[in-house]
Amino acid sequence: MPPPRKQGKKNETFRAKLVRAARKQVIATILSLWNLVVRAWREIENAVESIIAQTYFYYWSWKGEIKQGIRYSSLIILIVSGASPIFEVSLGFSGEDWVAKGIEATEQSFSWTLLFLLAAGYTVFHNLEELKKPGHEYRFVKLLRRIMHHSHGAGGISTLSGAEMLNICYQAFKHSGISHVCISSKENNELVVRNGHVFPEDEWLKEYYALRLKEKEGIAGRVWDDNKIWYVPRLFWPTGNRAIRLPLCVSEFHLKTMPFPHAVKFKFEYDDEVDLEKDSTGSQLVEEDPEYGCVDMNHPFGKPTGVNLPFRAFLSVPLNTRNAKMGVLNIDFSRVDSLGKPEIEMALIFACAIAEELEATKELTGTPFPSKTPESQSATAGSPVASKSVL
DSSP: OOOOOOOOSSOOOHHHHHHHHHHHHHHHHHHHHHHHHHHHHHHHHHHHHHHHHHHHHHHHHTHHHHHHHHHHHHHHHHHHHHHHHHHHHHHHHHTOHHHHHHHHHHHHSHHHHHHHHHHHHHHHHHHHHHHTSTTHHHHHHHHHHHHHHTTTOBTTBOSSOHHHHHHHHHHHTGGGTEEEEEEEEEETTEEEOOTTOEESOSTTHHHHHHOOBOTTSHHHHHHHHHOOEEEEOOSEESSSSSEEOOTTSOTTOOEEOEEOOOBEEEEEOOGGGOOTTTOTTOOOEEEOOOBTTOSOOSOGGGOOTTSOOSOSEEEEEEEEOSSOEEEEEEEEESSTTOOOHHHHHHHHHHHHHHHHHHHHHHHHHSSSSOSSOHHHHHHTTTOOOOSSOOO
């Protein structure tokens, strides 16, 4: 007769095993449901971000036309509001009381009062914005002429240094809230910012000098690769900061904003390629489809995400001539979406002028960024020279 089995603590009854299996099944089901909720939430977030980005760029493409339409509408509302009392008095004297009463009722309606206040407010806002940039078109032409005036100055080399050229570009976009302007050039298969090619020189200078990009890496690397203009109007939405500090809250509590790693692209056309019959302005910019998710938001300037950036928007323009690539002109801005198509084309004109100077310098010295001064370059040629260094 076999001995009876020992009932130890490690042995489980059938009921205990069943309860344990059911518990595992419930936990697995809850985790599966949670993963589905998280996945669905992420899909909703991605869909909302995609809708916001597409709507934003659709607005940006028609921003000039929309603002012009609002200006005209505001002007019409103000004119009608000012002219309606005159019509009312005139029709009252002519005996057309029913028309005068209709105009009077319209003036006293809430909707018309609201339209009048909105029109007046927008007109005041528009004029205040225009006061911030008085004569900026004339200033732009004057600064561009300064670059062209010094071109091919002494011995065929520009008498302006790299810092002076960047300073001129900085002054041209000062009304747009410019933060920095720099030149990225090719060195050992990398795009680097050389010494003296950043303006102004502040606490972020070392970060610009340490930035090294491969071809097709970053916005500047992509500009170097495809020879197109890339404009990132903002890095975060709805504000330009990583987070929003809510009022009446402790300082440690912030509401995170949505990253906006997207860019507008423009194709450049030379003067002889512009069809003036289709575009009477002679614009050299052809807007292309936006590029979504092209900005690396994790480590800008090699810094972690929590570190503040010295800019909220930036523009990269190729420094190209018809014959060669000279580099990339990068302009950072402290305000979000401070540029429109006219300002971007102004930056393109500056980039073309700088690129022409670099190409002329390269033809005479063998490099667009010579280490020698104009004195030493032209001493062998026996020609007079300027006293300032070149790029």
